[in-house]
Amino acid sequence: MKLLHVSDLHIGKRVHEFPMIEDQRHILAQIVDTIRERDVDALLIAGDIYDKSSPSAEAVALFDDFLCAVADLNVPCLAVAGNHDSQERIAYASRLLASRNVYLSPVFDGAIDHVTLHDEHGPVTFWLIPYLRFSEIKSCFDEFDGDYTDAMAKLIGQSGVNPEERNVALAHQFVTWQSVQPERSDSEIGNIGGVDNIDARAFDVFDYVALGHIHRPQRIGRDTVRYSGSPLKYSISEAPWPKSMPLVTLGKKGSVDFELVPFKPLHDLREIRGPLADLTSPDVVGAADAEDYLHVTLTDEEPWIDAMSRLREHYPNVMRLDYDNAATRSASQAAVSAPGELESMSSEDLFAEFFEMRTGIPLTQAQTDLVHAVLTECGAK
Missing domain, CATH: 3.30.160 (Double Stranded RNA Binding Domain)
Known part of the structure; x- marks a missing residue:
């Protein structure tokens, strides 16, 4: 069974006020082309479908077009909500969409939803784990005295995963391996003090773990626990990183191979x-x-x-x-005045401080005169 793993689409995102919607349309078309050309058996989307929990109409329409294109290929699509998504919005019409082989994670109610597909080697069960906070998982248990990793491991352990069969998890979490954290970019929402970390051992029962949340493609601990990374570069810190999507081939139990299919961005x-x-x-x-x-x-x-x-x-x-x-x-850029001082500063002084902070060079007298003339004409004080 061939699985194409993507995540962190962030449909509707703007980068430095540049709308990325056409770049995203271009990259989603590449995903559809790859499914068709490589005879993919299932598409996995590991969260952050949208950039905001209340996406724009344009973003929703683009994802709708994408799902229709995948469904028209008769290829199952499985997706989970990420921390940028609304679980309720992602789950909308999920039962109806399942009739078209589109399986979206439901609103979490204490159980992990799953879908089973079949190939020549038998069943493969996909476990749809949306982004879950520690408190959400912990509240599922009457008594619990462990950390985030223990909570996720317990949730998975009571979900009925059959270790004798092949199992694939889709999850959108900050997953680490022992003390090693994934390489990150500055376009991701950070974790604080390690409290949001889940160790990869919580997912040991799965043959492949399709992760989302981190924008750089990378393995976590073992080759079969992977972040696909975002399909587009969403910050300058990602500029050196080539973007790709793992194409995973599941053979019989214990046999997992993959290759990285590169993305070709519009820009x-x-x-x-x-x-x-x-x-x-x-x-x-x-x-x-x-x-x-x-x-x-x-x-x-x-x-x-x-x-x-x-x-x-x-x-x-x-x-x-x-x-x-x-x-x-x-030595350093010009120090920014304290908030109380800003209120008493003139527009000219504020601009002069901003200019020096931004460039490291104070205004010349000619520039000061120009600023004064412009602000006077505008009626600024």
């Missing part, structure tokens, strides 16, 4: 750095796709007032602009 997300004149030269602009999403770091010693507009003449999708020069690397 890559990458970082460029250097002086403005160099970055806008034809050789540099033409060296890669100028329509990629960019984090630009200028190394000019003097800040450019119109740097962003100049950059966007060549790179229309600049998401962020920073400076790295002697001033910004000096």
